[in-house]
Amino acid sequence: MLDTTQGDAAPPDDGRRSASAHERRVTDEEWRATDEERQGCLFALSQPPLMIFLAVIGTLILMASLHDLLLL
Template sequence: MNDEPAELTEEPRGCLFALSQPPLMLFLAFVGTLIFLTGLHDLYRW
């Protein structure tokens, strides 16, 4: 009855595994920095 390949029967990797990937963290840090800078620019228009 269990005809699935061995890879699919492993536990699924969760969100913490995805967040441990350096490219994703660099991308999220870049996007977060842009959002922070635009928010700061809206608050204090130099």
């Protein structure tokens, strides 16, 4: 991609002042709250109903593919 910037143009100032990422420090309460909320994909995959659902769907796909390969 062609760089078309000319000089050191700063983004327009909208009047609000916000701290940059390295200036803002996260408090302990915020850190604990985000740890509890941020459990991620592996936590979701460890739930039995989801694993049963995925196993059933996988079995159906496997049966359909074997039917196509061997019987058709």
